[in-house]
Every structure is written in C-alpha cells, then in structure tokens.
Amino acid sequence: MVELGENLPEEVLALVFSLLPLRDCAAAAGVCKAWATAATSSVVWHNTSISCDCELESMLPPHLSTCLDHVHNLRLECEPSCKRSRQAAIELLTMMAGRAPGLRGLRLECRGEKPLFDAGRDILGAVSAVCRTASKLSHLDLRRLPFTLDDALVLQAAHGCPELRSLFLDNHTLVNGVQPGSVLELLKACPHLRALGLHLSSVSRAVLEALAAPDRAPFELLALRCACPEDARASPPPDEAWAALRCRHPELAVELELEPALSEDNVTRILQPAVPVAVLRLNLSGDTVGPVRIAARHYAATLRTLEVRASRSRELDAALEELAACCAGLREIHCFCVVRASVLDAFRERCPRLRSYTLKLKREPHPWRPTLLR
Numbered sequence: 001m002v003e004l005g006e007n008l009p010e011e012v013l014a015l016v017f018s019l020l021p022l023r024d025c026a027a028a029a030g031v032c033k034a035w036a037t038a039a040t041s042s043v044v045w046h047n048t049s050i051s052c053d054c055e056l057e058s059m060l061p062p063h064l065s066t067c068l069d070h071v072h073n074l075r076l077e078c079e080p081s082c083k084r085s086r087q088a089a090i091e092l093l094t095m096m097a098g099r100a101p102g103l104r105g106l107r108l109e110c111r112g113e114k115p116l117f118d119a120g121r122d123i124l125g126a127v128s129a130v131c132r133t134a135s136k137l138s139h140l141d142l143r144r145l146p147f148t149l150d151d152a153l154v155l156q157a158a159h160g161c162p163e164l165r166s167l168f169l170d171n172h173t174l175v176n177g178v179q180p181g182s183v184l185e186l187l188k189a190c191p192h193l194r195a196l197g198l199h200l201s202s203v204s205r206a207v208l209e210a211l212a213a214p215d216r217a218p219f220e221l222l223a224l225r226c227a228c229p230e231d232a233r234a235s236p237p238p239d240e241a242w243a244a245l246r247c248r249h250p251e252l253a254v255e256l257e258l259e260p261a262l263s264e265d266n267v268t269r270i271l272q273p274a275v276p277v278a279v280l281r282l283n284l285s286g287d288t289v290g291p292v293r294i295a296a297r298h299y300a301a302t303l304r305t306l307e308v309r310a311s312r313s314r315e316l317d318a319a320l321e322e323l324a325a326c327c328a329g330l331r332e333i334h335c336f337c338v339v340r341a342s343v344l345d346a347f348r349e350r351c352p353r354l355r356s357y358t359l360k361l362k363r364e365p366h367p368w369r370p371t372l373l374r
Contacts, residue, residue, distance in 0.1 A: 013038035018046075045070035052078040052088035068095055073105035073139075079112040080120065080146070093126035096134075103134045109144035120147030128156045137161040141168045143197060150177035158182075158189035168197030170225035170257070180204035187211065197223035197255075200270070201230035208241040212248040219249045223279075227259035232266055242274035253278035253302070260285035267291055273298045281307040289315045296323035305332040312337045321346040334358035334370060 029039035078089035176199040277299045288310035324346035344359045358370045
C-alpha cells in the first residue's frame, strides 16, 4: 500500500488525507516524506474540525504547528468540565492567535455540562486574542459557547475583524451581556456584515435603523433568541422600524427562538406583522396556540420552518391546521407533541414545498426523528 501511495500525485494524496480524521492524517504524515508533504498541504487543512477530547493527543505537534498557517475555517470542539479538553482548546486558540492572518472562519462548540459559576474567562480570552490578530476573519460562530458574551468581546471582534460577514452571539446563556450600543459599533466597524445572531435585548430601534441605512451592504439574516431575563424585560423595536428594514433589505430572513422566560404579552409584542420571520421556534411555558395563530396570520408569505414544543391539545391541533392552510411555502414543521391525523394530512396536502416534518400520531421513544420527503 505504501508503494501505491508513493506513486500517487501529491494532490491526489492530499485529497484522500482531507477525508481522514486528524489522528489518521497525523499517522499518515509519519509514513514517508511524500505522505508528510501531502498531509500538511493546504488542501487538507483548509477546512479543519478538531475535537479537543481525542484528536490533539494523537496529533504530531510539529505538524500541527506547521499546518495552522493553512487553516482557513476551523471548527473547534471541547468539553469545559474536562480540564484536559479545555486546556487543549485554549492552547490551540492561543496558537491560532499567533498565526491567524489566514483564518477566515471560526466556530466553537462546547459539549457536556458547564461547571457551576464558570464564567469561561480563559476560553473567551483566547477567542478575543484570535480576534485581535485575525484581520481577515469573515465568520465567527459562538452560539455553542455556554458563557456570557459581553461588550468587550463584541468590540474586539468589531475592531479586529472588519471583514466580518457573519457573527452569531445568540448562545444559550442565562445572562446577556451585549448592549445595543456595542452592536451599533459593530455595524459601523463591519460594513460587510450580512448575518447576525443576537439576544433580543441586544437589539434596539437604532440597531434596525443602522441596518436599514442606504449605504449598508445587503443584509440577509437576523437570528434573535429570546430566553434570558434581559430579553423578557426588553422592549422590542417598533413595527415601523421592522417595516423600514424589510423595505431596505427585501431578502432579509429573521429567525426567532422564543423560550419560557417570556410572558404571553412579550410574545405578542415580539411577533409583529412587519417582521419577516422565516424560522420560528416556540418553546414557551404558557400559551402556544396564540403564537401559532399569529404566525399563520402574520408570516404566511415568509415562514419556512416552524418548531413547536408544547403539550397536546385540540386547540393546538386546530391552530396547526390553520397554519398549514395559510403557509403554502413551509418547508419544515416539527411539533414535539402528539397530534391528530388531520394535522399531518393538512401539512402534506397544503404545503407542496414541505421537505421535512416531525408530526407523531402516537407516543414514541425519544429522540423523535423527522420524516424526510423527496
């Protein structure tokens, strides 16, 4: 097999190695000089996923250090409660901060439970260090970090990464530390930003007006998570601000994720007619029937995905059938409670673009798997 490998062109070897897990790629780099050259080429490392639980222990440090220059898009996974995994992630990010000019995309994912009273200062500090040097960074995704993201991090990203095209800060945290003023500074410093994920309390009328400015580049996606106490206390931007933003960016899609922290009054204020909601995720502790009916009434032309987590009821079934009749462009519907057969029939008959659904007619063991349509 080695003889065969030695006869293959470097670009073919590199393509093969790009499909291997990093530990196998590192092992291949030690076979011979030709394999080492191919295994450390930019083709292999352009899009890189690293799990700090297993990969780093098996990798050859010299190869890792050399190859960081070729990493353009990095997906880094770690477990904060595991000291070894956490330290490996911090060390790798610190290494990237020293050689980050080529980095274009960074996505961080934390698995497992976050230790109690853990602010994640070490991990967030390493992310800030990357932002200080990665001047060409285009995509930064922090949705899977379970720590409070604050103004300092946003401002560092704004001034260190002016080429940002997407930034996602809508993470699962109990506290939102990003104020609208920092978002305004971000929009000013990053004129090419096209996608932004925030908590609701980070958005104000001034933020929407900045996005709707005449000289703003086309803006495509605004993902809003409404889950923490700050979101529950926030006053949503008025409907006319959303209407102006929608007029300026007719292709804009809004993703809304509503969590139990919101009262019924807050939910009603958030679900305004002018918001171009494409994705709506409802996980409410109170009324869910009302929001489903509002979605059917307000977002018939824009809604593409609906997720509902609620208790079974005849009223919910009726609301879902009403929505199916209104939202012909719907592509996904996922309801995590048992529904009656007429609900399933309504979506299959009235939503010709439907591609995936979770509509169970009887209880099944979790996790429930969606049904895919061709």
